[in-house]
Amino acid sequence: EKSTFDSDLTWVSTDSSLPKVVIYNARGTILSASKYGRLDNINYGSGPPVTVDHMIGNVTEVLKVAQLAVVSFPVTGGSAGLNSSLYLNITQHANRHLCTEGSDIAGGIMFHGTNTLEETAFGVDLTLNCSKPFVATGAMRPDTYISPDGRSNFFQAVATAVSPDARDRGGLIAFNDRITSIYYSTKSNANTPDTFRSIEQGNVGAFLGGQPYFYFSGPSYPTGRPHFDVTNTTELPAVVVLYGHRKFFLLSPACFEGANSLDRGLRRLAYVRGCCQWCQVSAFLPVENR
Numbered sequence: 001e002k003s004t005f006d007s008d009l010t011w012v013s014t015d016s017s018l019p020k021v022v023i024y025n026a027r028g029t030i031l032s033a034s035k036y037g038r039l040d041n042i043n044y045g046s047g048p049p050v051t052v053d054h055m056i057g058n059v060t061e062v063l064k065v066a067q068l069a070v071v072s073f074p075v076t077g078g079s080a081g082l083n084s085s086l087y088l089n090i091t092q093h094a095n096r097h098l099c100t101e102g103s104d105i106a107g108g109i110m111f112h113g114t115n116t117l118e119e120t121a122f123g124v125d126l127t128l129n130c131s132k133p134f135v136a137t138g139a140m141r142p143d144t145y146i147s148p149d150g151r152s153n154f155f156q157a158v159a160t161a162v163s164p165d166a167r168d169r170g171g172l173i174a175f176n177d178r179i180t181s182i183y184y185s186t187k188s189n190a191n192t193p194d195t196f197r198s199i200e201q202g203n204v205g206a207f208l209g210g211q212p213y214f215y216f217s218g219p220s221y222p223t224g225r226p227h228f229d230v231t232n233t234t235e236l237p238a239v240v241v242l243y244g245h246r247k248f249f250l251l252s253p254a255c256f257e258g259a260n261s262l263d264r265g266l267r268r269l270a271y272v273r274g275c276c277q278w279c280q281v282s283a284f285l286p287v288e289n290r
């Protein structure tokens with residue numbers, strides 16, 4: 001019988017003693033195909049879509065390390081069109097599945113288009129309230145490529161999610177043989193498989209023979225990583241972010257644009273200030289917030 005935390009899950013399994021991993025599926029190139037041949041890594045997308053079931057069928061090794069369940073999320077318009085409701089939706093599912101007391105689920109992985117993977121993953125990372133691994137992955141090549149990276153990334157994400165050593169580290173990205181912290185990762189190249197990098201902070205680990213190998217034996221959370229409880233959040237307020245730059249000062253058009261957006265009802269304003277610039281945002285805040 002299913003508990004409330006996993007009542008929506010159906011497990012694909014060849015061995016009921018294996019750890020359970022939920023796949024949070026927001027699609028992306030990892031589930032895409034090209035009709036233009038095996039070298040196309042640019043114009044793909046219009047080939048017959050690849051399903052998660054296909055993927056599991058092509059990477060049967062995953063069922064030797066985990067039992068899997070899939071939760072799919074609507075992603076109309078591809079990953080560039082996604083908004084923050086997606087991370088809210090994923091994190092609320094993940095908190096219920098993984099973090100409910102007594103949950104026997106070992107961890108979660110997420111399939112996501114790489115163009116906005118880091119944004120969705122960052123949102124989930126800051127709102128997931130337990131020690132279980134949450135591992136984001138995707139692909140830079142469609143599944144029809146001569147050597148698709150998505151299949152390997154899929155296996156590596158599952159192998160990371162079942163690893164006890166992956167716990168208590170915050171969200172991770174498993175991609176192209178490396179493990180990085182979601183908190184610090186950025187997509188660095190539009191086309192190559194080695195795109196997710198955490199340049200200043202480095203890799204958390206790498207894969208050897210299908211096993212994650214962590215470079216630091218004591219788990220550790222990224223310094224300063226905050227946690228926000230979104231259990232009962234149904235709507236996220238829009239925030240205007242102004243980036244400071246040279247000649248960005250009081251009365252500049254950018255400041256006015258920020259102020260205008262406050263007038264249009266976007267009531268929150270963040271100002272990212274670089275050196276040597278100043279925008280007197282407070283001049284535009286509603287009087288009670290100054």
Ligand SMILES: NC(=O)C[C@H](N)C(=O)O
Nearest residue numbers: 028029079113114115140
């Ligand atoms: N590699 C990718 O996943 C790119 C893809 N177009 C996306 O949705 O982000």
